[in-house]
Amino acid sequence: MSTPRSERVAGLLRRELADIVHSEFEYEIPRGLITVTDVEVARDLSHAKVFVAVLEIEQAPEIIEFLNEHAGQVRHELGKRIRLRVTPTIKFLHDTSSETGDRIEQLLASARKKG
Numbered sequence: 001m002s003t004p005r006s007e008r009v010a011g012l013l014r015r016e017l018a019d020i021v022h023s024e025f026e027y028e029i030p031r032g033l034i035t036v037t038d039v040e041v042a043r044d045l046s047h048a049k050v051f052v053a054v055l056e057i058e059q060a061p062e063i064i065e066f067l068n069e070h071a072g073q074v075r076h077e078l079g080k081r082i083r084l085r086v087t088p089t090i091k092f093l094h095d096t097s098s099e100t101g102d103r104i105e106q107l108l109a110s111a112r113k114k115g
Contacts, residue, residue, distance in 0.1 A: 006041045010048070012082060014039040017050055017090075020077050021067070034063060037095045041088060048088040051095035060094045067092040 018036040021029070038051040052067065054060040067074070071090045079087035 003043060006043060006045060009045055009084070010039045010041045013041065013048055013050075013078070013088070016078055016081050017074065020074055020081070021052075024073065024077060025066075025070070028066065029063060033059070037097070045084060046086055046088055048090050050090055050092050052092055053095045053097075064092050064094050 014036055017039065021034065021036060022031055033055050035053045035055075036050060037053045040049040040051075041047070050067075052064065054063050068091065071092065075087055075090050078090070
């Protein structure tokens with residue numbers, strides 16, 4: 001269960017990380033190709049899971065790998081932007097929730113056509 005403080009920090013991290021990813025890697029990752037959808041922060045604020053939705057699904061593994069390779073650089077920039085006692089370590093993960101939702105909608109649509 002998350003605390004109100006960790007929820008506030010997660011919201012702040014989500015906004016800052018989205019800006020950092022788009023500004024720091026604008027030449028490696030075209031704007032609009034990825035979106036930071038959610039951030040989960042550990043209770044002690046030492047770790048953060050950053051969920052990223054990728055527009056072109058086939059590129060998702062490479063983009064997530066690239067972001068994780070540069071997580072130290074992102075963390076350093078994050079530390080300059082926000083004031084926390086400890087800047088959390090960052091792990092980027094692919095957010096597949098929109099893909100799952102699209103698949104469910106397709107299945108429902110095909111079931112309606114058959115029924």
